Amino acid sequence: MRDLYMKTGQGFLLVFSITSQSSLNELAGLREEIIRIKDDENVPMVIVGNKADLEESRMVQRAKGFSMSQRWGAPYYESSARTRTNVEEVFVDLCRQMLRKDDEYHAAHEKEDGGFRFEGFRSTRRKRRMRPRDKDRPICQIL
Secondary structure, eight states: OOHHHHHHSSOOOEEETTTTTHHHHHHHHHHHHHHHHHSSSSSOOEEEEETTGGGGOOOOHHHHHHHHHHOOOOOEEEOOOOTTTTTHHHHHHHHHHHHHHHHHHHHHHTOOOOTTTEEEEESSSEEEEEOOOTTTOSSOOOE
């Protein structure tokens, strides 16, 4: 079942607890599994150190999470679900990555795929690409 989520997922939040070193250690295996199942090194991902409100119980140094994110080429945030610190920001960042990847894919395949049309907004300077949407495929899914 987890493989199916990974196969159909377009982006992933890799969340660990800053109060648990073992939760950070599990991220490497999870990331490798996602890359293997997706067969793509450039999957949109955000690394999140959760429980930032428990600074006094911290077991994972901020620099360790940041260095991992640098190696993997993914942004790093520290968040707190309790205080809602950076919760919205991690989802916004992930969605932006997903949209950018989707745009890059469609730009590369635009000439091959005749299903695009351009519709202008009220301003003549801005144009928005419209494509037929598959009704069975969600745009963004949070699991």
